[in-house]
Amino acid sequence: MNYSLESILCNVIQGDQAAFAKLYRHYRTPALKFCLYLLKDQEEAENMVHDVFIKIWERRASINPDLNFSSYLFTCLRNMAFDYLKQVEKSQLLKQRYMERMESAHHEEVDDQENRFKSLQTAINSLSEKRKMILLLNIEGGKSYQEIAELLRISKNTVKNQLVKAKQLLREKLDYALPA
Incomplete structure (x- = not known):
């Protein structure tokens, strides 16, 4: 300097x-x-x-x-x-670790959804044929109690009782099958 x-x-x-x-x-x-x-x-x-x-x-x-x-x-x-x-x-x-964790969490979420869907399918398949048909007509087909009763030639009250029992059985089986 x-x-x-x-x-x-x-x-x-x-x-x-x-x-x-x-x-x-x-x-x-x-x-x-x-x-x-x-x-x-x-x-x-x-x-x-x-x-x-x-x-x-x-x-x-x-x-x-x-x-x-x-x-x-x-x-x-x-x-x-x-x-x-x-x-x-x-x-x-x-940032890289965060992105890897987010990707991993996404895959786990997809796997979890697939497992839930499989459990639901298994539970539905375990229902009696009549209950399964009533449930599917109501949920997938969007049919009302009255429409199902007319289609299957049973009373509206029987449709209602069968749906209540089917949903109750599904809830029990899914609560048991899904991890807490």
Whole structure:
């Protein structure tokens, strides 16, 4: 560092804001290029340069003017860039794990629905033929009690009783078959 930069740094250490502005202008472009090289992101590089200079201002009293300020600055920038890249990598890993879990949960949900459907089919098939026919005409066919009674030539009350019993048996079998 030449004499004028040394004196500027000494003034910065003493709290001179105008000297800090000169120091910033002197190092801004090379610092920005360095960060851009590491991060490959213009906006993030600019933010990082600003953040490092803010930290330098806040810690100005602890800066040793006898040491190489340029090395200090670029070491700070490098460390901050590496911390940022680690954080980005961790964030991407967390996002990837989240997406994998969501995909796995989706497959489990589909498997669970398939198992429920199979259990329902098995329970329906275990009904007597007459109950099964009444149930299917009502649920799948959308037929009313009266329509089923006329179709099967039984009373409306028999249709109602058979549907109540069929649904009760299905509930019992499905509650038993499905995991809690």
